[in-house]
Amino acid sequence: MTRLETAGGLVGRTVERVEDAGLLTGRGRYIDDLPVRRDTAHLAILRSPHGHAEIRAIDTTAARALPGIFAVLTGEDVARLTRSMTVGVKANVECWPIARDRVRYVGEPVALVVAENRYVAEDALDLIEVEYERLIAIVDPEKALAADAPVLHPSLGTNLINERSFRYGDPEAALATADHRISIRIAYPRNSCTPIETYGVIAEYDPGEDAYDVTANFQGPFSIHAVISRALNVPGNRMRLRTPPDSGGSFGIKQGVFPYVILAAVAARVAGRPVKWIEDRLEHLTASVSATNRVTTLEAAVAADGRITALSWDQLEDCGAHLRAPEPATLYRMHGNMTGAYAIENVAIRNRVVLTNKTPTGLNRGFGGPQVYFALERLVHKIADELGLDRLAVIRRNLVPAGAFPYRTATGGLLDSGDYQTAIDRACAEGGLEALKLRRDSARAEGRLYGIGYATVVEPSVSNMGYITTVLAPEERAKAGPKNGAQSVATVAIDPLGSVTVKVASVPQGQGHRTVLAQVVAERLGLPLEAVCVNTELDTARDAWSIASGNYASRFAAAVAGAASLAADRIRERLAAIAAAQLNVTADRIDFGAGKLFDRDNPDNAISFGRVAAASHWAPGTLPDGTGQTIRETVFWTPEQLEAPTAADGINSSLCHGFIFDICGVEIDRATGQVRIDRYVTMHDCGRILHPGMVDGQVRGGFAQAVGAALYEEYAYGNDGSFLTGTLADYLIPTVMETPEPLILHHETPSPFTPLGAKGVGEGNCMSTPVSIANAVADALGVEDIRLPLSPSRVSAWLYAEERPSSKPRDVAPVATGASGERLLTGAGSADVVATRESVWTMLLDPNTLKAIIPGAHEVRKVSDTHFRAEVTLGIGPVKGRYRADIRLSDMVAPEAVTLSGGTEGALGSGRGTGRVTLTETATGTRIDYRYEAAIGGKVASVGGRLLDGAARVVIGQFFQALARHAGGGGPPSAAAGFTQRLLSLFRRRG
């Protein structure tokens, strides 16, 4: 059976979405489109250019003096009015939404400006002076554990913020007696599903009631509401949180807007007026939120026939600079399904969470799955290779048997339903595996590089709100009280004209919840789709919600739509009773259809839906005895299977477990190292399908993001903590050209635990696709240590490994980096001028001349004979900013040579460098030779490398050009400056 029957109803059919007419005509209402109060001001955020530094001083005087500024806040100002955000583990550490005495990642907020508009607010940012003292930054999670590693949070005394070990069955014995022990080590990189709409917040404060009212494109979970209220120091009922009607995508990311909810709320309080903040893309990529990077060692005990008897996991999770709620949830979400689709009885797990100088992590589509399955499925692939077995045979040998559901995993998960064997058989047959193998063989026969990879994944959905407490030791859990369940809620309401409205707390991010809910409720009440109106805006002051509300963990189809059907059923039952009394039949004979309630045995005996439905409003006295009102029914539903962790640390972390099996064929271009996905088959069992079009949309969307994660996307850092992928020209999201079309197959086994039999589906390919591509590349190249993203340069390094054995890219720095890991620029050049050495020398030491010749200089001050301070404005690519430069002269041999060294610092980044200038007498004047070495960090370093190098050369070239001109008509620059010259003329033409 491919698809379940839809029985002529609305559910299960691909209807057109009710959302679309508005979205297609520009009438969407996203956060930045909402009307605001007339006195609303705009917030802009000054962010750290350093990965790790002490804040010595912040001078906001000039910013405050700018006309149009309402407030400027530093970390201390925010701290006075708030409390540290709650941290999810027991640790002596605070977590603030803005830096106080120290910055710990590039992009960390340092100061807030509230101004009449965004342009003026950003002007003011340029005027804030921050004095930093740089500290050594730690970006590698393993190095962060070294005994002599700099510690991010001194109160913690270490960068290891949490460690727990778990043991299920007898893994030691299984490993000790196994025929084979096979292990793999992987490092999963950072990336993000980056929605096209960035974060936005509109906040207001009412001093009379000490209450905040915030609208934010927050996606949930609403457990975070408690974190926000506590941080703002108000009871939950004084922290009204609302969401806009539309959201421009989230994929988990918009959970991470909550620190900005706190910042905007405080800014509104201080400014005494509503404050609006819309994040820009540079801020989003640099500092919104990221998935975790993780280093995993996974070992298996394996029998000679390929049967896995034990798994031993060692996971080192990098959560960035702060452990923000709900982290370390990424590490625990998969806890109940750490054995994937396999029946493996013995499991050992060691989980460590480390802090590094990177952006704090949070929700991201797949949440924990990509990291886990990358290790598990690479290992299964390796086991087959090492034992000389067929890879599919090893997968099949270990699968949970089809008759074993519901199946309790070793770590406590309860796999609800499935038939993995049949799903795989069908995928191989319908996906054309045999033909694909022939294709591979003939490609290889021609000497081409072709590989096939598989991935077998169990996709968890509907998270148990208690899973995260698995991070606590059983005693700590006992003290804190049990946490479990996942309340979902839906309201069905009927107005006095008998029309139906549905309200849910699912906070959709573009998936079409309103359409599906209309389908579910209309079908239950026998109404046409258009008759049901669905509202998904959430207002914590007025709507029914709970901590589990929101759009995450693929809970909509399984839990929210289920709650809506339960609410509709309750109303239906009462309406049937009312109709039965009027039609003189028993209630069990009442049926619903075509907008009527009728006697099943005599359909002419009917009454209109509207009439029955409105009775509760107009004539409650006429309702049959014992029939409650039909005006509004709110159902909270939490599944009993979601129990708290057991004393032995068993946890059913999710309610539903879908199944995915992927087959991937890749060809690799020998010359360029480019990976091309030639064929992709993805088989899904997501239980009962409610809307086939939307399910395929979820699969395709997740697949495209996973292709990005596998081949292009990485939040890359230099070793000094500088962020290297700050624009969408550097962080490469696949376009239509890079997105292949997968063959999508379905095998439905309904979940016995959900009201509609549905399971989640949106996240699965983010878990399965990166590793199936990696397995295919491993198959093509015979390389074991596959690292993502599989960029052509990385793949080429493997291809030509024989010639350059040391070129295996162990570090992920895409550009030349210096000892400290910053972007390193070096160069040399010369210029001939018609002036004496002495006069050139004097010019170099004169502030007025320097002001005239330093590109973009506003001011040059002489602090001492050998010390100058300058203010300059420079534009590099899309990033234009103001910098303060500090220049010192040394090794002076008048009038022959001088060394200039110094640093610049600005909101956008920093640079340090030295240059040696030598002056030689020539027949016509003086020849100036220069040689420089400069290192650049901060936001500017996140601009594309080529752009930056070019711009630096242009700026330095301009300086000497100007010097030459100033010295009285410079001769043409000599050959060494030819490149500079070309670039310069290029820029001039454009300017």
Added chain:
Amino acid sequence: MPRMNAAQRHGVEFTLNGRKVRAEAENRMLLSDLLRHEIGLTGTHVGCEHGVCGACTVQIDGKPARACLTLAQQVRGSDVRTVEALAPGPAELSPLQAAFRRHHGLQCGFCTPGILMSLDALLRERPEAGREDIREHLSGHLCRCTGYATIVEAALAAAEEQWKEETPNA
């Protein structure tokens, strides 16, 4: 262009969706901000403000252009069209919009207005556009939700429909 004072707002007159408008803008104001925040047409979206994502695409004198890379003052005297002008009437959709709805060419809809403006320009200029032309024009846009396949299908369906209408005997 007349000399203008950076700190002052200056008038800018242009045609917007078929009507003459006059607005005020500082020199540095982006066209995207003028449309959205001064005039109040919020259908044009902003996803990156550095010209990569395509969400802000509008038509200036019939050609697709990034509103985030255009200064408001640059459209003086031009004919600007935004997504709000595509539908023939208040409760109607253009054939392209209707095809997007039929083929599920959108999810969150944030990238959609920009994509519609590009494809609308393509289909006007080259009614015979095929799959490859459509993919090429679409490659200037980022969509994070759909995986693009349904967008291509929608555009192809709209192109075919338009083709049939324009050449009834074909």
